[in-house]
Amino acid sequence: MTPSPLWSADNPPRQGLGLMRLRDPEPGGAREPDRDPVAVVHAALDQGVTLLDTAEMYGNEELVGRTIAGRRDEVLLCTKFGVVWGDGGDWSVRADAATVVRSCDTSLQRLGVDVIDLYYLHHRSDETPIEETVGAMADLVAAGKVRAIGLSNVTVEDVRRADAVHHVTALQEQWSLVANAAEAFLPVLKELGITLVAHSPLGHGQLSGDDTPSALRAALAGPAARLEVPTGQVALAWVHHQQRRHDQAVVPLPGATSISHVRANVAAASISLTDDELAILDAVRS
Template structure:
């Protein structure tokens, strides 16, 4: 089986599909727009598509990629279940071996595929040892149900323990100018040859708007000079981190808009100067840190 990607040649950028919905009563596009979004992503050179069991849209994603499956690197996640209340904070983590198997079977069925390219544990469990979870995921690799193992929302210790059981291809964590905790994990990922997939690289959309803060002003100024948007500059900042650190980083902006997708794809070609990067870094610090 060919590798999903190699550490020295990861995808340039991905597309997060968390907000993709087919329910006409919920915000987001219908299935026709999902096909247009996937087509636009592939036309823009973005082949890494990321969804999850908990997003409730795997069937929609499956229909959108059905005619172009061989062109897509398909990622999904398992381990988080919604409660019955319907509240956004009502969820629990299930990462035992039986859940790994049943969740994967469900995702394969909903996606309409035989194999998921990259399958993530969505959230670390306080109850199930990560060795049990990853052993079950390794069995899925052997069975041809998934091609690679990923982790999300985990600790450095989790990564080391998991990687000792089976090679971990990618760790998905938030990374942006307003969320930088993952930087403490980077040396371990580099040591183990694991790619960081950086979700929410524009701070859940906050950095698209600029604003009256020092960081908002810095983003707006750089964007004006570069003929770009504040969001594109924020996304370019994440791309530059991989180049500066000599470590692969795959930004994973999420959108349901074809226009925003094309803007995000263009940001991968925006090279920021050392002066611009230093200004953004300085502006992102708290007043006390500055």
């Protein structure tokens, strides 16, 4: 299967759009043009954001499929499998080979596409060896149902074991000024040529509102004033700067449910922070 022309190891997407909260309006509810899900996704595509990220767990694959209808060739479509909701609202992980195949087929149907560009294991399994899971994912690549495979919520050892079965294109982990777990993976990602997709770069909203820790808020205020931008854009720009600082491919994946937020996130990718500003932000990270 030919790799997606929208992604290469040397030229990954600059920024993605996380679609976890993308939903149709409630029946009978007010339709806000700024929050229309189709308009939100199309605004991202119009701004050059090609990577769209959803998951079986999010329950919105059919909606995502409708939003990209007619523009499929502009999209690097990512979805995930393995996390299953229970009747009581709890969740469990299923990553055996049969589940991999079944989940992929149902995701393809819901999304209304012939191939998934990047297919992630959403969460590691304590029961199924990762070699079995990735072996089944590799079979999907060979069958032309998937172009590339990714991992999320795994360990460094998992990454090595998985990549020994089939090359892992991307690892998705949280990275922001308030979450640093992704940094433990940087050496192995660089060694194996794996892109880091940094989800929740705004700390699940913590860095774009009143919940920002006081020391960080003060550190963000300086560059925000200099650039005349909101502090949330500076926080997102910090994640963008990590690619240069670590010589590691990093794709920030902010979520957005409005056109205005999409545009603000895209603008953050062009912000240039000084070395002194980066050092100050590093010093007050929580």
